[in-house]
Amino acid sequence: MPLNRELVGREYPCSEPYEVSREKIRDFADAIGDANPLYWSKDAARAAGYADVIAPPTFLTVLQFRFRGEGPIADPALGLDYSRVVHGEQRFVYHRPVVAGDVLHASTAIEEIRDAGHNELLTTRMDVASNGGVVCTAYSTLVSRGTASGGR
Amino acid sequence: MPAYDEVAVGAELPVQRLQVRRSDLIRYAGASGDFNVIHWNERVATDVGLPNVIAHGMFTMAFAARALTDWLDDPRDLLEYAVRFSAPVVVPDDDKGATLVIKATVAEKLDGNQVRVTLTAETDGRHCLARAYAVVRLR
Numbered sequence: 001m002p003l004n005r006e007l008v009g010r011e012y013p014c015s016e017p018y019e020v021s022r023e024k025i026r027d028f029a030d031a032i033g034d035a036n037p038l039y040w041s042k043d044a045a046r047a048a049g050y051a052d053v054i055a056p057p058t059f060l061t062v063l064q065f066r067f068r069g070e071g072p073i074a075d076p077a078l079g080l081d082y083s084r085v086v087h088g089e090q091r092f093v094y095h096r097p098v099v100a101g102d103v104l105h106a107s108t109a110i111e112e113i114r115d116a117g118h119n120e121l122l123t124t125r126m127d128v129a130s131n132g133g134v135v136c137t138a139y140s141t142l143v144s145r146g147t148a149s150g151g152r
Numbered sequence: 153m154p155a156y157d158e159v160a161v162g163a164e165l166p167v168q169r170l171q172v173r174r175s176d177l178i179r180y181a182g183a184s185g186d187f188n189v190i191h192w193n194e195r196v197a198t199d200v201g202l203p204n205v206i207a208h209g210m211f212t213m214a215f216a217a218r219a220l221t222d223w224l225d226d227p228r229d230l231l232e233y234a235v236r237f238s239a240p241v242v243v244p245d246d247d248k249g250a251t252l253v254i255k256a257t258v259a260e261k262l263d264g265n266q267v268r269v270t271l272t273a274e275t276d277g278r279h280c281l282a283r284a285y286a287v288v289r290l291r
Contacts, residue, residue: 031183032214033170036221048226057221057230058214065185083200087209089283091234097227139234 001079002149003120005113007072013107014067022100024062025055032056045099052100059098060128060138063106071108072124073142078110080122080144088121089141095134102130111139115148153225156265156290165223165256165269170215172207172241173249180211194245206240212252212280216273219256220286229289231266238282241275250275256286265290 022042029039037044038054045053064071072078073085098104105128112123126138154163177191186208189196197205213235221227243250253274260268271284 028183031176031180032211032218033176034214034218034221036218036227038227054227056214057217057227057233058210061184061186061210087237089234089236090210090213091232093232094228094230 001081002147003113003122003144004077004079007075007078008110008113010072011107011109012071012075014063014105015070018063018066018104018106020055020098020100020102020104022053025053025059025098025100028059028062029056032058050097050099054100055098057092057094057097060092060126060136063104063128064108064126064138064140067106067108072110072122078122080142081147084145084147086143086145087140088143089123089139091139093137093139095136098128098135102135104135105129116143118146118148120144120147153223153229153291156261156267159258159261159267159290161258161261163258165219165258168215168219168222168252168254170252170254171249172211172215172243172252173247174205174243174245176249177205177207177211177243180208180214184208184210186210202240202242204242204244207243207250209235209237212237212241212273215252216254216256216271216281216284219254219271220269220288223256224288230286231289232285232287234286235271235284236282237280239275239278239280241280252280259285262287 108126111125123141128135256271259270269286273281
């Protein structure tokens, strides 16, 4: 079944803000094996002009999973079968690093759905802001295998 | 961080190498919240046609970012970062795991002290990222 393209442009605001903790940043930095002192040491981060430790560039993937249940992927109207999905592309546009203590407000929109052979490509855009200022925009392209109208 | 005026197109950033083991994928699943079974369960991974358990694409993207953030003094100078996941990183159930080699090259000098960097990621001699690039700000 092809994805429902009438949903292109629909926004899915997250139901509550995400509070970034220093220990979650350290867990994430540990998991990617990155010892950058700006991710670990409050003193190093302060010396660099931050209020607290900062998060590695791909940390916002945590928000995508935290709020996945209320985003487009979980919308039954979209018709996405997650067992057919692989992650195709990812792009981040940064305005500033995420800092421990940030209260992040995120909203995900369906940016584009198009065919690529037998597959469909679903691109979502997550806008992340804190205190009204944009922090990052994350674009994710998921490959929905075999669901193009010409597909099987 | 190198100065914009001293960086030439074609300049190579320090190469990053990593052994990715099953335990790294378990740890990444917990930290990221991505518990997709194909990243830790060989039975399910092979059932859906994969050669074995594969690494999270975002794990590869996170590791590749280190080529950029180690080169820059401060990650705030990373302005844009994008990858396409072109092939899976297959992680066998042994002590060695998979090898990941990241190379990054200055591809273009832009206005505003910015440069465009292109990246490659190889696992066992095969490219696993395509069209990977970043825009960074130098001093």
